[in-house]
Amino acid sequence: MTTIKENSTLNANRKNNRASCPVSFVMSKIGGHWKPIILYHLLSGTKRYNELKKLIPAITEKMLIQHLKQMQQDNLVIREAQNVVPPFVTYRLSNEGEQLRPVLDAMVVWAFAQDFKID
Amino acid sequence: MTTIKENSTLNANRKNNRASCPVSFVMSKIGGHWKPIILYHLLSGTKRYNELKKLIPAITEKMLIQHLKQMQQDNLVIREAQNVVPPFVTYRLSNEGEQLRPVLDAMVVWAFAQDFKID
């Protein structure tokens, strides 16, 4: 986890935006390089850690768990682990995460209404 | 404008995500610190450059025009300038920008469904 300077303008600005703009608030939860795709893949159902890794080949393990953990803390995803060997861990959207579906769906609709094409 | 290294994993990953994930594609257009709030303010109608500055006190002029320009290039906002002195420049959502309204509205709904409160 990266240590963050408490008294930087960057941070002050972010906090301000999160506090005063609902859109920024949402962005702070689902923004960044990787959260969008992780969420996108979780939209289609529960996934194992390794499944996500294979679905998102370019992601490093560090980034994957870092964001999964973050989204857990933000109550967007739920981690479930059977205490067996080899470990079996699954991730799925929580209720709050599920409620993001309209947001993400609206994005998908917009993307395809623009020049977006898969490959 | 910051010069960007062409052969970095960072960039390659971003391009990949944009190309393969519709949600990432949208994020690349409306993500970042400032675009969300600028868009949020433009949702309520055409604004002058200085109006936006006053509505978003923490933003620097550099960031404001930088993102306005970017969103112009992405065909999200339209710049209109009367060639008078003192200059009179307005910004408003384009058609494509307007079509983002469902996305942004869904975000606002979600934000208020969570613990988000203004101040």
Added chain:
DNA sequence: ACAAGTACTTACCCCAAAGTATGTATCATG
């Protein structure tokens, strides 16, 4: 003549998010 308002532009710096690399624990299987 000088400050104030308009809408930018440009050079330089900083830091947090992202990437690189390597290590950990447990058990099954060859």
Added chain:
DNA sequence: CATGATACATACTTTGGGGTAAGTACTTGT
């Protein structure tokens, strides 16, 4: 006995988005 699979952890480096500060050009008000 060592390799592979599982799901992580952690130290170190890079980089690009954002911040700071100052300048531009043109006109109106005092």
